[in-house]
Amino acid sequence: MDLHIRQLGKRYSGVAALDRVDLDVAAGELVALLGPSGSGKTTLLRVIAGLLHPDEGRVLFGADDATRLSLRERNVGFVFQHYALFKHMTVAENIAFGLRSRPRKRRPDKATIARRVEELLGLIQLPEFGGRYPEQLSGGQKQRVALARALAIDPTVLLLDEPFGALDAKVRVELRRWLRQLHERTGQTTLFVTHDQEEALELADRIVVLRDGRIEQVGTPDEIYSSPASDYVFDFIGRANVLEGRVEQGQFRIAGHAIALAAPDVADGPARLYARPHDIAPATPEAGIAALVIAAHRLADRITLELAVEGQSRPLELDFVASPGVTTPAPGSTIGLEPLRYRVFAA
């Protein structure tokens, strides 16, 4: 089922948790809602789920307006960060819960429910675990069961709110790869809330970057990483170097150097140049922006430098492949910086 969000707004005592949010999610897509704490991710997910009513705007499932429907009427699957399994029920009973609690007319018979549970236990790779109780499972296993429970009802959309947030880093990485594979098998339309950019980049078909209740950018992981639409996205996704300078007559000026603007749409005035660590080349001090080497690390042919540029508030990081014969610059020495790929934004 495809999903459409139109001009959603939600305020809490004057503060906009969601501000005129528009979003289209295609059937079968896995979309990550990414943003720092307080950016509105959970509020958006809850409004889509029907757990929270918006002050304005609409939620459409396909062509149907679902804005006024309850959670149950929307038939969404929801998984929270903290395991919300029923402790007194076995794994199989937990998974069957959504089907068993349907009104009699729409409730499948016992044998059908049992088959569905078996199928889902297989899908989450816990085929022998149906008779266990939640307390007999690891954190990662609990979240897989929670996912099976959400999938059991064949939800219109699957909504995941930091489902792996409470797990340790290694399990998180395993589970997000597993979720990606699962998604490829089920083709279930999914929205996934995370504040972890790596998780979003690895998992999602598309990423929605939120900031103060607004959408800052929507794009594929490649688009978000390679063509950030704003300084905020550049800084939030991946590592970013920032150089403060000025735009004058269509050029970015810093410490006596003039650098052409990649996109010539920045007005004259204070500006910042953003570049990834691997998108700045080392040069001689005369040829580039002079930078003092603070620290240098070499791993096989990769060299990483920590640098300081006079007058800049933030240190810089450079990451490059050394050509044969190149030695690692010594801390205390000065090199030049030549930005290769970058964006300039007005400060």
Ligand SMILES: Nc1ncnc2c1ncn2[C@@H]1O[C@H](COP(=O)(O)OP(=O)(O)OP(=O)(O)O)[C@@H](O)[C@H]1O
């Ligand atoms: N029940 C509430 N009462 C008052 N303010 C709220 C309530 N729920 C959320 N907010 C506010 O709305 C804004 C968005 O909150 P939301 O929980 O959606 O952010 P989030 O991006 O999910 O953050 P986190 O990653 O910390 O969960 C925040 O400023 C938050 O303080």
